[in-house]
Amino acid sequence: MREQVQAGAQASTMRTFTDEDGNRWEVVEVDGATVPAARGKRCLIFRAAHAVRRVWSYPPDWASLCGAELARLSWQR
Numbered sequence: 292m293r294e295q296v297q298a299g300a301q302a303s304t305m306r307t308f309t310d311e312d313g314n315r316w317e318v319v320e321v322d323g324a325t326v327p328a329a330r331g332k333r334c335l336i337f338r339a340a341h342a343v344r345r346v347w348s349y350p351p352d353w354a355s356l357c358g359a360e361l362a363r364l365s366w367q368r
Contacts, residue, residue: 308358314339318361320353330368337365 305319317338323329326336330347337344344365350356353364 304354306354306361308361310358310362314341316361316365318353318365323347335364337361 303320305317307315307317309315319336319338320333321336323332323334326334326345335346335349335353337346346364346367348367349364353361356364
């Protein structure tokens with residue numbers, strides 16, 4: 292599922308996927324200025340009921356990745 296969401300004045304892409312363990316994840320691209328200890332201009336935030344992960348290095352076409360690829364990406368920094 293892909294959605295457009297408003298984050299302040301900038302639109303960000305949001306995706307949801309379910310990993311191989313059945314955990315539902317929400318992924319959103321955000322402005323790094325709004326993230327504590329920012330390492331770049333933008334990052335991906337992966338949120339599930341049990342965890343939150345930030346990824347600073349990711350491909351520009353991340354929103355088109357399949358769930359398995361997003362799950363792998365979530366472990367990168």
